[in-house]
Amino acid sequence: MDDSLGNVEDAVDSPLSDLEHDRSRLGRSSTAERVADILRDRVTEGFFEPGQRLSEEAIADALGVSRNTLRESFRLLGHEGLLDHRLNRGVFVRVLSAEDVADLYRVRRVIEGAAVRRRPSGEALTVIREAVADAERAAASDDWRGVGTANIRFHQALVTLNQSPRLDESMRQLLAELRLVFHVMKNPRAFHEPFVARNRKLLALLEADRPEEAAAFLDAYLDEAEQLLVRAYEPNR
Amino acid sequence: MDDSLGNVEDAVDSPLSDLEHDRSRLGRSSTAERVADILRDRVTEGFFEPGQRLSEEAIADALGVSRNTLRESFRLLGHEGLLDHRLNRGVFVRVLSAEDVADLYRVRRVIEGAAVRRRPSGEALTVIREAVADAERAAASDDWRGVGTANIRFHQALVTLNQSPRLDESMRQLLAELRLVFHVMKNPRAFHEPFVARNRKLLALLEADRPEEAAAFLDAYLDEAEQLLVRAYEPNR
DNA sequence: TCTTGTCGAATTGTTCAACGATCCTTATGT
DNA sequence: ACATAAGGATCGTTGAACAATTCGACAAGA
Structure with a gap:
């Protein structure tokens, strides 16, 4: 791997390093x-x-x-x-209990809370912006399932602010568990719609570099989401 | 299961629910x-x-x-x-890179930081006190390996302040990973000794109900621990 | 009627042997 | 020195087999 040779590979150097990015997907068969x-x-x-x-x-x-x-x-x-x-x-x-749901949100408050307190990198902000826009687009066309997945992408992107691969992975698993619970919501619109605007608001607070307000806003956000979930969930125990 | 019948089961009702508590230990083999x-x-x-x-x-x-x-x-x-x-x-x-070590400490700052900001329950404090005392005892008798395990118990106990089973489990795994790295420290005393007194100090801040100071102190604590580790670790790459 | 004991079917837990696929080393040839 | 080919070791996966365990059904007993 000596670039100084100036051989023909230089011509494709940039696309090649792009390819390297996909290397993690290679060993991935079994x-x-x-x-x-x-x-x-x-x-x-x-x-x-x-x-x-x-x-x-x-x-x-x-x-x-x-x-x-x-x-x-x-x-x-x-x-x-x-x-x-x-x-x-x-x-x-897995059947999650109401106590499990509470615990999942406890973890979210910790991990996402830490995330929004950080000064966001422009790169991360871009991904967050896209997720917000996607959710708004999906909401505009009444695609509430799409809103849900965009919403998940939004929170996943929030966590990347921590710049920690392990926290990213934890969040990924956490959201997978949470999806087990989402299915009990018979009315996806009622559950997802209120948060589209809040995502936009939270993004604005991040862009304005007001971390404490963002954290407080997020806490209220998560509180309400948890309430909605538990309320729809508790009866089925 | 109608309790109104007043049958003989009522007499053992309470001890029976006690038994249920041990159920988790049953499935425990494979x-x-x-x-x-x-x-x-x-x-x-x-x-x-x-x-x-x-x-x-x-x-x-x-x-x-x-x-x-x-x-x-x-x-x-x-x-x-x-x-x-x-x-x-x-x-x-697993061979952990220096970047892995940095990431592990990033996670610790998030999880442990959230923990010390909470108002501790008396129960959790008791476990923390014991861990601190154990570390001091071990240090007094030059048992630096013992100090290490007591120290781990200390931080594990800190995390229980979050009252989240999932965060407890994350911390357990995180510490297991960290132990992979601890072995590179040829001088366990140099690595563990400085933190015995700090554990005591951190405990005092918790007992005094000064969460923000505790959090700041913990951050510095973790910064130094990470520095020590990385410095001893980086060369072996 | 309620409890307890027993039987049998169904399913999981674990082992074993086998074979192709893949990696690593070594030998071979240019 | 270098690329290539051969060989051995180890992994990936399969299929069959058997022991262990669960669970429901049904009979026996209080």
Whole structure:
């Protein structure tokens, strides 16, 4: 890797370093992990309902993989909190209690709160702006499911202000768990609509470099979101 | 389950709900998980050195379990950040970069910082006091390894102030990762001794209910700890 | 009627042996 | 010295097998 040689590779130097960015996706094949990806999607999208048992034989058969491989996948998702592995009984889609929801929001207040107190980099702000705009666009066309995913992207982007890969990863998992709960909202509009404008407001506070106000605003934001969720959730226990 | 019947069960109603509390300990076995426990200990205690490859056949043979079971264990530890799973190459004890260390401390500042800003419950304070006392006792008898573990207990107890099971678990994993790094300190005394008195000071600030000062003190505390670690660590890259 | 014991089917937990795929080292040839 | 090819070691995955455990059903007993 000596650039001083001035060989033909220099011509594609920039696009090449772009490619390097995708390298993390390369090693990423392995039947067990791919199966885990599929199951993760299915669980978070609600295809498998919370509490439902995932039969090893049935799923291994359906996906065309062996039970052993499937079990490796189960271990991964169990560790992510999406599946509940009970000894000798099988794996079940995790059922979150109201107390779990409260805990998830406790963590959000800590991680997102720390994020908005930081002086944002322009780069991070760009991503946040896009998420806000996407949510507004989706709301304008009554696509409340789209609002939900844009909203998730917004909060994920907020956390990147911490500049910590581990916190990013924690947030990713946290939001995956939270999606398990979102499905109980029968009226997605009622849950997502109030927050579109707040995202815009929070972004403005960040851009104005008023971290303490942003933090206070976020706290109220999360309080209300939690209330909405718990209220719709508590009855089903 | 109608209590109004006034049957004999009423007499044991209270002790029965006590029993439920122990239910979590029941499911607690499974060869794969027990193997994961053993390996986790071995890795954090330094028996397996960072970078070392863990042969499936050799370890499965040594522990008397099958390769498939061992692989399930590997998946668990891989997700905890202690093992590095490279496709078709095997699992290696994770090697943390200086950037990883910085990230771990970034997370600590967020999680522990949030913790000390809370009004501590008397119960949590008791555990913290014990950890401080243990560290002082160990230091008095030149047991610097003991100081290290008491110190870890101290910070783990700090995090419980957040009253969040998920943050507790995150901290547990984070500290396990950090232990991977601690082993590079050839002089444990130089690394642990300065913090015994600071633990006491931080505890005093908590007891005096001065959260902002506690937070500022903790930040400086973590800054110095990180500096010490990185300085001893950077050369070995 | 309620509790307790027992049986059997279904499912998970774990092992084992096998084979292709991939990586690493070493030997080979230019 | 360098690229290439061969070989061995190890991983990835499978399929089958069997023990262990759960759970529901049903019978026996208080």
